[in-house]
Amino acid sequence: MTKERIYIYKRYERFWHWSQALLIIVMMISGFEVHGTYDLLGFQKAVQLHTVAAWSLLVLWAFTIFWQFTTGEWRQYLPSLRNVLAMIKYYVFGIFVGAPHPFRKTVQQKHNPLQRLAYLALLAFISPLIWGSGLLYLFYGNWVALGVDRYLSLEAVAIAHTIGAFMITAFFFIHVYLTTTGHTVFAHIKAMITGWEDAEEH
Amino acid sequence: MRNHVRILVGSGLLAFALFAQATGVASPQASPTPSAGAEISRSTTDHSKLEALKGPFKSGPEVTKACLSCHNKAGHQVMTSLHWTWETTSPTTGKKVGKKWTANNFCGSPISNEARCTSCHAGYGWTDKNFDFTNQDNVDCLACHDKTGTYKKFGTDAGHPLYADREFEPMEGPPGKKQFKAPDLTKIAQHVGKPGNANCGACHFNGGGGDAVKHGDLDSSLKNPPRALDVHMAKDGANLVCADCHTFNAHQPSGSRYAATAKDTHGLDLPKDDHNRATCESCHGPVPHKEAKINNHTSKVACQTCHIPEFARGGIATKMWWDWSTAGKMDAEGKPLFVKDEHGHLSYSAAKGDFRYGENVRPVYKWYNGIVHPVSITDKIDDSKVLELNRVEGSAADPNARIWPFKVMRGKQAYDTENKTLVVNHVFGDDDTALWKHYDYAKSIKAGMDYAGLPYSGKFGFIETQMNWFITHMVAPKEKAVPCQECHTRAADGRLAEITDIYLPGRDRNALVDTLGWLAVAAAIVVGLTHGIVRFVTRRRQGARHD
Numbered sequence: 039m040t041k042e043r044i045y046i047y048k049r050y051e052r053f054w055h056w057s058q059a060l061l062i063i064v065m066m067i068s069g070f071e072v073h074g075t076y077d078l079l080g081f082q083k084a085v086q087l088h089t090v091a092a093w094s095l096l097v098l099w100a101f102t103i104f105w106q107f108t109t110g111e112w113r114q115y116l117p118s119l120r121n122v123l124a125m126i127k128y129y130v131f132g133i134f135v136g137a138p139h140p141f142r143k144t145v146q147q148k149h150n151p152l153q154r155l156a157y158l159a160l161l162a163f164i165s166p167l168i169w170g171s172g173l174l175y176l177f178y179g180n181w182v183a184l185g186v187d188r189y190l191s192l193e194a195v196a197i198a199h200t201i202g203a204f205m206i207t208a209f210f211f212i213h214v215y216l217t218t219t220g221h222t223v224f225a226h227i228k229a230m231i232t233g234w235e236d237a238e239e240h
Numbered sequence: 241m242r243n244h245v246r247i248l249v250g251s252g253l254l255a256f257a258l259f260a261q262a263t264g265v266a267s268p269q270a271s272p273t274p275s276a277g278a279e280i281s282r283s284t285t286d287h288s289k290l291e292a293l294k295g296p297f298k299s300g301p302e303v304t305k306a307c308l309s310c311h312n313k314a315g316h317q318v319m320t321s322l323h324w325t326w327e328t329t330s331p332t333t334g335k336k337v338g339k340k341w342t343a344n345n346f347c348g349s350p351i352s353n354e355a356r357c358t359s360c361h362a363g364y365g366w367t368d369k370n371f372d373f374t375n376q377d378n379v380d381c382l383a384c385h386d387k388t389g390t391y392k393k394f395g396t397d398a399g400h401p402l403y404a405d406r407e408f409e410p411m412e413g414p415p416g417k418k419q420f421k422a423p424d425l426t427k428i429a430q431h432v433g434k435p436g437n438a439n440c441g442a443c444h445f446n447g448g449g450g451d452a453v454k455h456g457d458l459d460s461s462l463k464n465p466p467r468a469l470d471v472h473m474a475k476d477g478a479n480l481v482c483a484d485c486h487t488f489n490a491h492q493p494s495g496s497r498y499a500a501t502a503k504d505t506h507g508l509d510l511p512k513d514d515h516n517r518a519t520c521e522s523c524h525g526p527v528p529h530k531e532a533k534i535n536n537h538t539s540k541v542a543c544q545t546c547h548i549p550e551f552a553r554g555g556i557a558t559k560m561w562w563d564w565s566t567a568g569k570m571d572a573e574g575k576p577l578f579v580k581d582e583h584g585h586l587s588y589s590a591a592k593g594d595f596r597y598g599e600n601v602r603p604v605y606k607w608y609n610g611i612v613h614p615v616s617i618t619d620k621i622d623d624s625k626v627l628e629l630n631r632v633e634g635s636a637a638d639p640n641a642r643i644w645p646f647k648v649m650r651g652k653q654a655y656d657t658e659n660k661t662l663v664v665n666h667v668f669g670d671d672d673t674a675l676w677k678h679y680d681y682a683k684s685i686k687a688g689m690d691y692a693g694l695p696y697s698g699k700f701g702f703i704e705t706q707m708n709w710f711i712t713h714m715v716a717p718k719e720k721a722v723p724c725q726e727c728h729t730r731a732a733d734g735r736l737a738e739i740t741d742i743y744l745p746g747r748d749r750n751a752l753v754d755t756l757g758w759l760a761v762a763a764a765i766v767v768g769l770t771h772g773i774v775r776f777v778t779r780r781r782q783g784a785r786h787d
């Protein structure tokens with residue numbers, strides 16, 4: 039059994055991932071307090087923290103979109119239906135019987151087909167929902183000036199934002215669980231920290 | 241070396257603490273606090289030097305004549321103001337309003353009780369319905385312009401001050417006669433100036449017949465309030481007087497309960513504007529907060545709602561309940577009964593019935609667009625439920641409405657059970673029908689209605705009423721404003737729990753979305769855990785097999 043190491047997550051990518059993770063966790067915690075689910079910081083501080091985190095994440099995304107296009111990494115998110123079934127079969131069955139992972143991470147293809155689909159859904163559906171409703175929520179005071187007050191109600195915007203929040207929260211837990219499905223429990227997390235992935239040969 | 245660092249850090253901290261302490265003590269003194277003396281010195285006239293004010297003055301109208309000999313338009317200006325007419329036409333509803341007609345659940349009607357009630361009229365001698373409203377000599381200049389603090393209209397003399405010292409036993413005071421001194425009108429006439437808080441307060445702090453009784457946000461604690469009580473009127477706050485906001489134009493006060501500006505869309509009151517500063521926005525503008533999210537509230541929430549967390553905060557209790565139906569009880573000796581509670585407040589008065597009081601009261605919140613519908617004593621009423629004497633208009637859908645804080649005054653008062661109208665109750669007077677002499681409603685209501693010339697069936701009962709008094713004074717410093725979560729909460733006692741026609745973040749949610757959402761989150765966790773456990777178990781089995 040030989041071990042091969044590949045440098046899969048570059049420095050910016052790792053910075054992006056972890057700062058985004060931190061911001062999203064902060065926003066989940068503060069967001070559900072704003073929603074009234076619990077009382078932790080107090081409503082005002084929760085709103086302030088949520089707002090600061092949202093702006094920070096927007097800035098981070100601006101840099102990240104720039105990075106994705108300048109490096110060509112955006113191609114990592116192009117979906118492909120090839121081998122999706124094999125991935126599903128692996129997670130539902132193969133993983134329990136020690137079947138080999140049907141996908142081999144390479145620098146060119148660091149996401150498996152299921153991951154690509156999941157990230158695309160996140161990007162194309164949850165993200166517009168949560169950012170669109172969130173920005174409208176944030177700029178509630180400007181609705182009249184923007185001429186959108188006729189078409190919107192705070193309730194509709196808040197509910198849309200809540201739906202997005204539940205989706206991202208559910209995604210978060212699945213995502214965290216799936217990080218443990220590498221060849222060791224912490225292999226994926228280690229890779230996201232160091233950039234180096236141990237690709238085990240079977 | 242390490243010790244040096246410690247000493248450096250230690251002394252730095254000490255220096256910082258001393259600095260902070262020094263600035264903390266020094267800053268209030270450094271802020272300019274113009275005194276009352278400075279205000280007088282700005283005047284271009286020393287009234288004590290004027291020939292016309294040499295006196296001696298023996299009556300209020302004599303002083304007024306002297307004032308008007310120079311201020312020759314002032315009398316007629318006052319005579320068109322609400323301070324004089326006590327009635328006006330509502331600009332929003334077209335209804336005749338004012339003390340003469342608008343019902344209240346405090347003292348009742350001034351009609352037939354003039355000599356007592358008009359002790360707060362800006363005039364002299366309104367003893368009965370034949371008062372001459374066109375005689376400018378009857379205007380009382382001193383009530384508003386006395387700067388000595390010694391002028392006082394006597395409680396039962398139809399707006400006149402005492403002209404000779406008098407012994408008098410107040411109805412609800414401790415038994416026994418008290419000596420009342422007549423003010424020195426000549427000295428007062430020579431020391432006049434712009435109205436201060438005590439001038440306005442002589443009547444407005446005592447609305448409803450005593451200190452703090454009526455408003456809840458206006459009482460004698462505002463004569464010299466601490467900053468925490470009123471950030472505008474405190475000497476170490478903005479040091480303003482009533483008239484700085486209630487600006488007068490030709491003796492017409494700005495700010496009205498009959499035509500309130502519930503939402504000031506004009507904003508700052510600049511010299512080119514109408515010199516009406518009786519809204520917060522007149523000085524603070526429409527978006528006064530640094531934080532945009534807080535400014536977002538101003539279209540739907542009145543400033544007062546957050547910035548006046550409680551009313552009656554000055555240590556003086558306001559009346560919250562007044563039940564006229566129990567009046568007339570006598571003690572064992574057959575004398576009118578007066579009972580004080582443990583706080584020294586009159587809780588029962590044979591003359592007025594039962595009272596309940598409140599201090600540091602959290603307001604009731606209602607939508608309000610500035611339009612109020614006062615019940616007149618001539619209006620037909622519905623006696624099948626609690627009667628709201630002045631319904632305020634507004635809803636979430638109304639673009640002119642905002643959420644306002646109110647003192648809701650409750651009580652029971654007499655009404656005509658056949659004609660279904662409220663009644664004029666003759667309470668005050670030295671005659672054989674006044675309630676406060678004979679404690680007989682049958683006589684006092686009949687006398688009041690006859691005097692007012694209103695139809696009366698002769699049958700009376702008592703109806704529970706409530707009245708809305710919007711709260712706008714006693715503005716707290718910003719650090720004492722209502723914290724966000726007192727409204728943005730799911731708690732049943734949230735401040736806006738009764739405002740249900742808006743989506744309030746932190747309180748409201750869509751039940752279906754929340755249920756499905758939490759199910760999805762739970763499913764994500766459960767699927768992950770189950771998958772992980774199965775993986776763990778099957779891997780161990782494989783491991784065992786390999787061994």
